[in-house]
Amino acid sequence: MREIQSAEAVCQGHPDKIADQISDAILDELIKKDPYAKTAIETLITTGVIYVSGEISTDSYVDIPNIARNVLIDIGYIKPEYGFDGYTAGVITSINDQSPEISMGIPLGKAGDTSIVVGYATNETKNYMPIACNIANSIVKRIDTLRKEDIVDFFRPDGKAIAVVEYEDGQPKRVDSLTVLVQHEPYVSEKQLKEAIIEEVIKKEVPENLIDDKTKIIINPLGRFIIGGPMADTGLTGRKTIADAYGTAVPSGGSAFSGKDPTKIDRSASYMTRYIAKHIVASGICNKCKIELVYIIGMDYPISIDVKIDNKDIDKENLIKKIEEIFDLSPAGIIENLKLRKPIYKKSSIYGHFGKEDEEFEWEQLNKNILEGLKNV
Incomplete structure (x- = not known):
């Protein structure tokens, strides 16, 4: 299919x-x-x-x-x-x-918001992320690196990439299209720009085996892109929720992350659901996993826990019980176990909040004891 x-x-x-x-x-x-x-x-x-x-x-x-x-x-x-x-x-x-009703009405360690959070992992890549996310993030990161290190001196700061991947029987088969938009200096020709993006970005960052003669590569579709950034468009915190998460692989919980301290459960529990999903897939019991939690402001535990995996031999209710047994889903437990009271947030805000392998992002680190515990579901 x-x-x-x-x-x-x-x-x-x-x-x-x-x-x-x-x-x-x-x-x-x-x-x-x-x-x-x-x-x-x-x-x-x-x-x-x-x-x-x-x-x-x-x-x-x-x-x-x-x-x-x-x-x-x-x-x-x-x-x-x-x-x-x-x-x-x-x-x-x-x-x-902060509103006195909120600050006085929420005991320490309780959920600081009402929200739905979603976490996801897949074994189609080494970092357990959808491959389209990895491709899109690696493209823009490469563009930023080339610009900031002055390797390509005609890139300007604004830019975007969209990767569309075709799957067959649940596995990535090919890149259907790549769209790359890069702001640039006025003196560069369209030919120079396209050559730089193809040679220095796409060929370096996109797996060669996923590109074929039918892959559509679109670069700056309107031609010139000189005026960009805030001069061309208003920017606002929290408008890139899909880019920050898993693309179209799973629905977003709907909340933005940036600017929120870890007591805001829509941020901290999103990191926890990723942590859980990644461990479930890495344990080998399934290829893909989606976790969904619902928190209510002032409560100390989610009122709803759901998990979806692609292994019909695993009993769903037993898996949920195992999740509750292994992972502390309380707001206070999430903050403590993922070490979220640290200045790690600006670094998390670019190139997606998930899939990075930096040590300070605890939600991406695998724990051998947890992996062994999940194998016994």
């Missing part, structure tokens, strides 16, 4: 992703000073201006305008001709204390 899965990823300089990075950079700085800081930070970016708003509960102080500008400079928004740069951008802040 033929199936299609797609995934989108964006470069560091995409307006929405800039907003995510600023929100998480502020969160990181707060957590460095106060690991128990509570935040819900939203960033909006438009031509020449950064708006930072939301709720923060902490006695610590951080220089929000300086953090925001440093994010822009680190990304590469350092030239006036981009129409937006870290040296001249204005920063407007509107930060309030």
